[in-house]
Amino acid sequence: MDFHSFKDWFTVENIMHLMVQYRTLGPLPGIFLLILEAFLPFLPLFLIVMANANAFGLWIGFLISWIGASLGAILVFLVIRRFGKSKALAFLYKNRQVQKIMSWVERHGFGPIFLLICFPFTPSAVVNIVAGLSKIRIFQYVLAVLAGKMVMIFCVSYVGHDIFSLVEKPLRTAVVLTVIFLLWLAGKSIEKKLAKKHEKEQNQG
Numbered sequence: 001m002d003f004h005s006f007k008d009w010f011t012v013e014n015i016m017h018l019m020v021q022y023r024t025l026g027p028l029p030g031i032f033l034l035i036l037e038a039f040l041p042f043l044p045l046f047l048i049v050m051a052n053a054n055a056f057g058l059w060i061g062f063l064i065s066w067i068g069a070s071l072g073a074i075l076v077f078l079v080i081r082r083f084g085k086s087k088a089l090a091f092l093y094k095n096r097q098v099q100k101i102m103s104w105v106e107r108h109g110f111g112p113i114f115l116l117i118c119f120p121f122t123p124s125a126v127v128n129i130v131a132g133l134s135k136i137r138i139f140q141y142v143l144a145v146l147a148g149k150m151v152m153i154f155c156v157s158y159v160g161h162d163i164f165s166l167v168e169k170p171l172r173t174a175v176v177l178t179v180i181f182l183l184w185l186a187g188k189s190i191e192k193k194l195a196k197k198h199e200k201e202q203n204q205g
């Protein structure tokens with residue numbers, strides 16, 4: 001199986017089939033897939049969360065996805081914190097743009113990380129890596145991840161917990177698409193505001 005075939009395999013139906021196939025393992029496949037997504041960000045977090053919500057119901061599915069996504073983010077952070085300044089990953093730490101974002105994260109801590117993680121379309125892998133390279137305290141980061149992922153995962157779980165009914169209910173589909181679009185707009189707006197604020201602080205410094 002090549003890269004594109006592997007990537008294309010990830011649909012709600014296939015993920016749910018995998019969960020049914022390994023149902024004796026309970027929630028472990030759903031948690032594992034989200035931990036894997038943190039290390040391989042091209043995997044569709046949105047679809048995995050929706051599959052969990054469909055397979056286990058809104059609340060249990062949300063809890064499984066929240067645990068998996070949070071664990072994955074924290075593991076990436078810890079790996080980067082431990083090995084990010086090694087020779088193999090030195091290109092990340094020495095990158096000028098990364099250095100700027102790192103200093104900004106160090107100054108502001110919890111707030112921007114929480115806001116960025118709240119939205120499903122934010123490149124959370126970048127947030128995890130930059131936070132790992134920065135000097136932000138582990139406690140601050142873990143708290144931001146747990147709170148931000150809670151908001152984001154619940155929104156996606158709510159949208160996807162009965163995804164098959166979206167085909168039968170056009171009005172609900174329109175509402176769901178509108179919510180997704182608004183989340184995307186809000187995330188992009190916050191990213192731009194944070195970037196402008198950072199640029200202003202750099203100019204003043």
